[in-house]
Amino acid sequence: MARLFEPLQLRNVTFKNRIVMAPMCMYEANTDGKVQPFHVVHYVSRAVGGTGLILTEATAVTPEGRITDKDLGVWSDEQIPGLIQLTSQMKQYGAIPGIQLAHAGRKATVDGDIFAPSAVAFNEKYKTPKELTIAQIEKVILAFKEAAQRAKQAGFEVLEIHAAHGYLINEFLSPLSNFRNDEYGGNAENRYRLLRKIIDEIRAIWDGPLFVRISAFDYAEGGLTPDDYIEFGEWMKEQGVDLIDVSSGAVVPAEINAFPLYQVPFAETVRKSGLPVGAVGLITTGKEAEMILQNEQADLIFIGRELLRDPYFAFHAAKELEIKMEATVETYKRGW
Numbered sequence: 001m002a003r004l005f006e007p008l009q010l011r012n013v014t015f016k017n018r019i020v021m022a023p024m025c026m027y028e029a030n031t032d033g034k035v036q037p038f039h040v041v042h043y044v045s046r047a048v049g050g051t052g053l054i055l056t057e058a059t060a061v062t063p064e065g066r067i068t069d070k071d072l073g074v075w076s077d078e079q080i081p082g083l084i085q086l087t088s089q090m091k092q093y094g095a096i097p098g099i100q101l102a103h104a105g106r107k108a109t110v111d112g113d114i115f116a117p118s119a120v121a122f123n124e125k126y127k128t129p130k131e132l133t134i135a136q137i138e139k140v141i142l143a144f145k146e147a148a149q150r151a152k153q154a155g156f157e158v159l160e161i162h163a164a165h166g167y168l169i170n171e172f173l174s175p176l177s178n179f180r181n182d183e184y185g186g187n188a189e190n191r192y193r194l195l196r197k198i199i200d201e202i203r204a205i206w207d208g209p210l211f212v213r214i215s216a217f218d219y220a221e222g223g224l225t226p227d228d229y230i231e232f233g234e235w236m237k238e239q240g241v242d243l244i245d246v247s248s249g250a251v252v253p254a255e256i257n258a259f260p261l262y263q264v265p266f267a268e269t270v271r272k273s274g275l276p277v278g279a280v281g282l283i284t285t286g287k288e289a290e291m292i293l294q295n296e297q298a299d300l301i302f303i304g305r306e307l308l309r310d311p312y313f314a315f316h317a318a319k320e321l322e323i324k325m326e327a328t329v330e331t332y333k334r335g336w
Contacts, residue, residue: 002321003293004286004301010209010242010276013157015096015300017052018293019314022245022280022302023100023160023213025057025067033060033073035082043086046307047095048328050314053300054095056086058102058162061147062140065103065168069110074101074147080154087155093328098158099151100213101144105129105168106177115140117172117194118179123253137184137194140168145201152206160211161198166250169195170215173232174251176223192232199239211278212236213245216266219254226269233273245278245302246270261288268297278302286317 008015021043028038039056046054060066060073073079087097106116106129115136116129132140148159163169171177172194178185184193195212202210216226226246233244246267249256263281271277279298282305283289289301307313315336318325327333 002286002290002323004290004317004321005323005325008299011207013096013209015052016094017050017314018300019050019052019289019317020278020300020302021046021051021054021307022304023055023057023162024304024308025071027068027070029070029072031069032078033063033066033071033075034079035072035086039072039082040085040089044089044093045311047090047093048332049311050318050325050328051095051303051307052314053098053158054090055098055100055158055160058100058104058167059147061101061103061143064108064110064112064114065105065140065143066108066110067102067104067167074099074150074154075143077150080150083151083154083156087157091155096157097155098160098211099154099156100160100162101147101151102162103140103143103168105166105171107166116168117177117184120177120179122166131180134182134184141194141197141201144198145205148202148206158209158211159202159206160213160245161195161202162213163195164213164215164245164247164250166215166252169198170251174215174218174224176218176220176252188228188231192235196235196239199236199241203240209242210240211243211245212241213247214270215248215251216246216263216270217248218251219249219256220252223252226266229270230273233270233275237273237275241275243276243278243300244270244273245280246298247280258282260284261292264292264297271298276300280304286320289317290321
């Protein structure tokens with residue numbers, strides 16, 4: 001058995017294989033943040049295609065925390081029925097449904113005020129955010145907890161906190177975007193405080209697998225590196241996080257030399273924290289995914305663009321690795 005097709009158990013959930021559909025923004029919701037027919041087709045087709053875990057796109061915990069006004073949301077009970085439609089059908093075809101909880105911070109492009117740890121824009125094309133007050137930070141923490149509760153009601157089995165790509169939590173973590181001089185800024189422990197409180201509040205009501213997506217490298221002088229995230233990862237482990245989804249970049253403008261598997265070494269470094277990790281970044285073949293697992297650089301393989309191109313990536317990877325994979329739909333056996 002190739003490791004890519006070995007089951008993995010985290011807490012009370014068993015993933016049938018190590019293939020994860022990475023969260024990718026689709027910008028196909030209406031301004032009310034509700035699930036549309038597109039989302040059902042998009043996510044459920046990947047479940048039919050054999051993906052083990054499917055993480056929805058960044059799903060906003062507040063209206064002002066959307067990246068765009070076409071993002072999915074989980075800030076209202078009215079959004080739950082549509083999310084149930086997604087989870088129930090993904091489960092029907094053998095995939096574990098997961099949701100990424102997100103707040104865009106200073107990279108939000110919605111109308112009205114936007115918020116960040118400090119009143120500094122991402123670049124000249126973005127609006128200048130308002131600096132969050134302590135009271136507003138507490139409301140953000142509560143919004144993540146309430147979103148997690150709605151996700152639980154909607155039938156999701158995995159939660160991922162989006163703390164990467166220059167969005168709100170990442171902005172607090174990085175000294176390149178957090179210039180506060182209160183309890184949420186300055187040293188690493190203070191910059192971690194928002195994420196710490198969000199994890200604690202979610203863990204109080206959630207006993208399933210909990211992931212955190214990070215940007216392990218800021219690609220800029222004075223920014224965070226994978227070694228910094230070893231310590232953050234140790235703190236996450238103490239708090240009951242189950243896996244770190246290791247991406248990189250986007251907290252400040254920077255040139256990134258992207259090439260196949262370029263982020264895998266970051267995952268390998270962060271794995272020294274003692275937590276399982278997910279590897280991401282231009283992984284496009286079953287053999288690449290298998291190599292990462294065999295080299296013990298990661299525990300799950302997060303596939304993004306290749307799953308946009310090929311909903312049946314899992315079947316093609318199995319064929320490449322000479323593994324017989326059971327079809328999720330009986331009639332589909334004729335095609336494999």
